Amino acid sequence: LKEWLRATSSSDVNRQNEELLSYSERLMRATLRELRDGTYQFTDYLDGDGGSANHIPIPVVITVQGDDVTVDFRLAPDSVPGPLNAVRAIAVSAVFYCFRCFAGDHIPANTGLMRPITILTRPGSIIDARPPAAVAAGNVETSQRIVDAIFGALAQAAPQRIPAASCGTMNNIL
Numbered sequence: 001l002k003e004w005l006r007a008t009s010s011s012d013v014n015r016q017n018e019e020l021l022s023y024s025e026r027l028m029r030a031t032l033r034e035l036r037d038g039t040y041q042f043t044d045y046l047d048g049d050g051g052s053a054n055h056i057p058i059p060v061v062i063t064v065q066g067d068d069v070t071v072d073f074r075l076a077p078d079s080v081p082g083p084l085n086a087v088r089a090i091a092v093s094a095v096f097y098c099f100r101c102f103a104g105d106h107i108p109a110n111t112g113l114m115r116p117i118t119i120l121t122r123p124g125s126i127i128d129a130r131p132p133a134a135v136a137a138g139n140v141e142t143s144q145r146i147v148d149a150i151f152g153a154l155a156q157a158a159p160q161r162i163p164a165a166s167c168g169t170m171n172n173i174l
Contacts, residue, residue, distance in 0.1 A: 058127070
């Protein structure tokens with residue numbers, strides 16, 4: 001390793017990093033071409049935020065065009081008073097997880113696999129909460145509803161490849 005480090009310039013490392021990212025992107029684009037072009041919608045629900053008995057919708061619209069995908073959460077409702085709001089990073093992580101599951105573990109897990117995927121959120125929503133919205137359970141509860149909403153939409157594009165919904169929680173105790 002020491003010899004390799006001495007013989008390798010930072011430009012070599014940067015080039016190799018870019019090659020790895022591009023490799024992941026090519027593999028993901030090939031996987032996305034297996035999906036049928038179209039727009040796929042699904043809505044999952046949270047039972048409530050602790051202060052209300054109302055179900056809270058977690059809608060997603062996925063648009064597939066060749067080897068590009070848009071995952072749109074802009075129809076999500078405004079943040080709620082209870083601690084079930086999620087920040088945008090949770091939505092991005094859920095998208096990454098779902099598409100990595102769809103593609104398989106042969107694709108290196110890096111940002112390259114996300115290059116063909118555009119994620120749209122609406123600031124101030126339950127999917128892209130802003131201060132002072134309570135977010136303590138957004139990572140454990142809402143993230144799972146986001147995942148199941150994405151899988152619900154993807155199941156319409158590739159029903160033979162998408163698993164059933166999860167149990168709907170991470171089973172955390174606060």
